[in-house]
Amino acid sequence: MAGTLPAAGPAAAADAQRVTVDLAASEGPVMLGANGTLYGLSDDGVPSDAMLAPLKITSVSQKPEGGAQHPNGDALTVSKSFFRNGGGEINVMMQDIYAKWPYEDLGIEDYLPKVDKIVKEVAADPNSERFVYIPFNEPDQIWYNLGTSDQAQYEINRDRFFKDWKTVYERIRAIDPDARIAGPNESGYHTRLLTDFLAFAKRENVLPQIMTWHELDSSSLKNFQGNYDNYRSMERQLGIAPLKINIDEYANRRDLSVPGQLAQWVAMFERNKVYANQAYWDAAGNLDGNVVRSNIPNGGWWFFRWYAGLTGDTVKVTPPQANAVDTLQGLASYDRKRRQAQVLLGGSAGDADVVVRNVSRSVFGRTVTATVAEAAWSGYEGQHATPRVLARTKVKVAADGTVTVPLRGLHKMSAYRVVLTPGGSGTPAAASVPWSASYEAEDAAITDGKVYTQGTVSNANGYAASGTKDVGSLSMATSKVDFTVDVPRAGTYDLAILYGNQSGTPATQKLSVDGRAPATVSYPSTENWTYRAKKDVTVDLPAGRHTLTLAKGDAEVTLDRVDLTARASAVPSASYEATLADISGRPSYDYSSSAGVGTGSLGLRPGDKAVFDVYAPRDGYYSVVPRSSAPVRLELHGQKVTAVPGKALRLYLVAGNNRVAVTAKSASVRSLDVSGAGSTSGTLSYEGASATLAGGAKLVDSAYASAGSSIGWLGNSAASTAEFTVDAPKSGRYMLVISYAHNERRDNGHSYNTDIMSRTAELTVGTAAPRTVTFKNTWSWDDYWTLGVPVDLKAGSNTLTFGNASAWAPNIDRIELGRVIG
CATH class of the missing domain: 2.60.120.260 (Galactose-binding domain-like)
Incomplete structure (x- = not known):
């Protein structure tokens, strides 16, 4: 974990970068435009309400109902959970009605009946005003080849696209006169096309209400500001009032889930007050790499939770280098009513000084409390606890109205939040920061393994890896990685292992300390070898230097980094x-x-x-x-x-x-x-074997289930059910925790999307009406996850019945119930 120097400590480090925040230079109200996602939602309940509501998501992009591009993520279906959790608007990617990628080009006459169906369904929805139609996706590449360097051919292609744009635009408006339409939605920013498009659309009265394009390259961190300024100048030259902008796909694989990378993207979008949705590169339903399973935050989720916590106005932030790839960038807010200033920053390692100017004494007083916290990278599928407070200090406001908060030992992949509040009386409790150190797998002693490079600027769609490298091919019986660590004192240490497991089942490694008898570490499955997750274990270590060895167990596991932290x-x-x-x-x-x-x-x-x-x-x-x-x-x-x-x-x-x-x-x-x-003291626990099964549901052997078997072949018929009888000591609200597994997928032939499926079960408690519970794919049939559902039980005997009349339910390992108030 990064540390901070107290405000009264040594002078600023000579090589510290400076981030300047001017509380007197308002950029307008906080918009939260950059927290959107493409296919971030896959089903009602995936992700959970508790993951959605805190982020105050302003826009998402999803496919039309019944679209064949992906097996889930239908706009009308996911709208229920999105809107009930405070979501803003849903962009309907209309061409995702097609199955193939790139979309099969069957001509505009084939497309128009599909347009009619989509618009009629959306217009009939009670929340139709909260949907936006995107008629074309990446027309510069798909169907029209508007990116050709041959000017004559470009003009032919352009005119065909413009004709089709007008046809589809007018078709949408004929069905839904109040429709909001977005476009042209190119794969990147193209001055030539946008100049022509705006002139045409204005002349023909088919201007989109929302301007969209994609920023999908590392260079976007450098070029977006110029693109934005260029676009706004086009509007002015053509006499077009400023349109709302939605960069409806942004960032690369190496950025998603990484707080330090996300800070750079979000800072530039929020500064320009545009909306933006993270790109969909892998799995639907995890907010583009920021939610683990359905309800567990990773470091990226916590960054967006901080972003959602900004209130008041954003204010000017001057980074060490403006519009530069992979450098320290930030955004800040100032809320005079709440008397809070917040700064979010990340993207660079080393030391930095956050200099806040124009700190009003009439608002804050003569001192402020500066609270610094870190959201670290925990992998795409790695859990991240509540961000640790690194420093909490009282700082005097200088005579010139400035406050300087020194940050030392920043981690490149982490994001940091600095909160300033009035100092008042008393002394803030000092932050308790345990000793911690990180060790890269590629720097360790590797036996029968190989170092791979991942997620660099030149390979931006490679997966994120700490230090841009990991260790794989640990597939031989002799494969191992020896980490040399040095701890300051004897005690218990938390060991966090960033790993990948694509073996198809939970995989193991042998963990030993200084060559002693090994313990088994079991790793749940991940999407692939490089879609990083995190395994937490503990080790007891004497003070001094040690060798921690992770050796091959029953299957291959890739290793990225280990973090060793003293247990406080x-x-x-x-x-x-x-x-x-x-x-x-x-x-x-x-x-x-x-x-x-x-x-x-x-x-x-x-x-x-x-x-x-x-x-x-x-x-x-x-x-x-x-x-x-x-x-x-x-x-x-x-x-x-x-x-x-x-x-x-x-x-x-x-x-x-x-x-x-x-x-x-x-x-x-x-x-x-x-x-x-x-x-779990006081909870009620029931294995799958205790359930009464009917209609083809039966126990199936599973070495990874808690009692060696789980309930399979459940559902796909009204008669196929599993009924648990539970004995509640008191009446009231209980949490029902279901341990389940399933790995249903649909291969749509896309090279980069996994197209995993969710399964559902109808849960009936006693004689109450059944409710639908959604279970996200667990990556393998042998990986058991838990899902919590609140239920009301009466004292004494209760029946809990699972089924699904029309499709297969997941395999159920066991259930546990605990009163909400224990």
């Missing part, structure tokens, strides 16, 4: 500051004291609400303590409970993110403190 306490804990929570109503912000957590307190009255995003490493019970001046009301998983100040509640949290809402008649709330490792 036996029980993990995190404190969530109330002044940084999501709010509704009109709560007040009080910074009179910076003692303790250090970001003040939130005053709640009737009608006010604060929502905290609470991370749990696994399903189970945790201790939740509100630091408040009076009793507050907590709501979790649809269950409400009164919490007394300082008194712990035992609450059931599901693995990943949990949204905890806090209300009060009148209370000052400073933080929500959560601790624990996910206790």
Whole structure:
């Protein structure tokens, strides 16, 4: 983990980069335009509501209902979860009605009936005004070849495209007169085409309401500003009022999931107030590489959660180098009403000074509390706990109104958040940062393995890798990687292993310390060898130098990096500051004291609400303590409970993110403190073998299931069901955690999309109406994931029945139930 020097420490490092933030130079209200995704949603529930709601996503791009391009991600289907979680608008990629890539060119006459069907369906939706039609996708490459260097041929192709654009545009408007249409949607920025297109579209009265193009190259980080400025100058020259812009595909594989890379893209889009959607390179339903499974955040998700937390106006940020690829970039916001300034930055290693200018003493006082946190890269499929606070210090506002926050030892792939709030009285609690060190696999001693280069500027669509290298081909019996580590003291250390496993089942390696008897490390499957996940284990080490060996077990596993961190306490804990929570109503912000957590307190009255995003490493019970001046009301998983100040509640949290809402008649709330490792004491557990099976459902052997078998062949018939009888000690709201596996896929012949399928099951509790539960693909039939579903049980015997009359349900290993209030 990166560290920071306290404000009163040594002078700035001579080679520290400088990021300057000017709170007096407003760029306009925070728009959150750059948090969109292409095929980021695959099904209702994938990703989960708890993953969607905190990000305040402004736009997504999805295929039309029934489109053959991919097996899921239909716009109308996913709109339900998107809109109920505060989503903005949905771009309908109309040509994704076709199956092949590039789209089969059957002529405009074949396309028009498809256009009619799409528009009629969207126009009939109750939220039709929140959809945007994108009639063509990458016409510079597909169907029209508008990128040809032959000018004569370009003009022929251009005129055919313009004719078809007008035809389709008018066809859409004839069916849906209020339709918003976007385009031309080229694969990159093309001055020649856009100049001609704007002139034509204005003349023929077929201007899009939203201008779209793609930025899909590393050079976009350098060139986008020029492209944007050039486009706006075209509008002015043609007398066209500024159109809304949506860069509806951006970034490369090496950028997605990487907080430091994402910071660069988001900074330039938010600065220019354009909307932007991350590109879809791999799997639908994970917000383009930022959600693990369905409900677990990675480092990228936390960066976007920070982005969604910006309020007020964005203000001018001057980076060390403007518009430069892979350099330190940032964005910042200033909210005078909340008396907060926030800076997000990333993209470079080393040291930096964040210099904030025009810090108003009438807003902040003579001192500010500067809180610094890090969102690290944890892989595309690697879980990331609540970002660790690296520093919390009280800083004097200089006579010229500046505050300098030194950051030392930045990691290139991490993003950082600096929050400034009024200092008030008292001393903020110093951040507790455990010793930590990282070790690259390519720098270790490698036996019978090979170093591969990944995700560089010149190979931007390679997968991200720490240090741009990893170690693969560890396929021989003698294959191993020896890491030499040096720890400062004896104790227990957390070892995080960034790995890849495409073997088709969970795979193992042997972990040994200094050549002693090895322990087995089991790695769940990943999408492929380079779609990185993270495995957390613990090791006990004496002080000094050691060799940690990861040797081949039962299958090949690739290795990228290991992180070794001293365990600070036996029980993990995190404190969530109330002044940084999501709010509704009109709560007040009080910074009179910076003692303790250090970001003040939130005053709640009737009608006010604060929502905290609470991370749990696994399903189970945790201790939740509100630091408040009076009793507050907590709501979790649809269950409400009164919490007394300082008194712990035992609450059931599901693995990943949990949204905890806090209300009060009148209370000052400073933080929500959560601790624990996910206790299962007091839960009800039932193996698949205990269920009553009917209609062809049967137990199937599985070496990786908890009891050696799981329920298979479930569904595809109304008669095929699995019924569990559970004995609830009390009536009330329970969390039902289902352990399941499935690996259904559909190969559409695309070279870069996996086209994984989700499965569903109808869950019936007693005599209640059935509800549909969606289960994301687990990458193999032998990998069991968990999914939490709130259910209401009566005291005594209850039946939980799973089935699916029209399609196969997932294989079910076991179920566990815990009262929400334990």
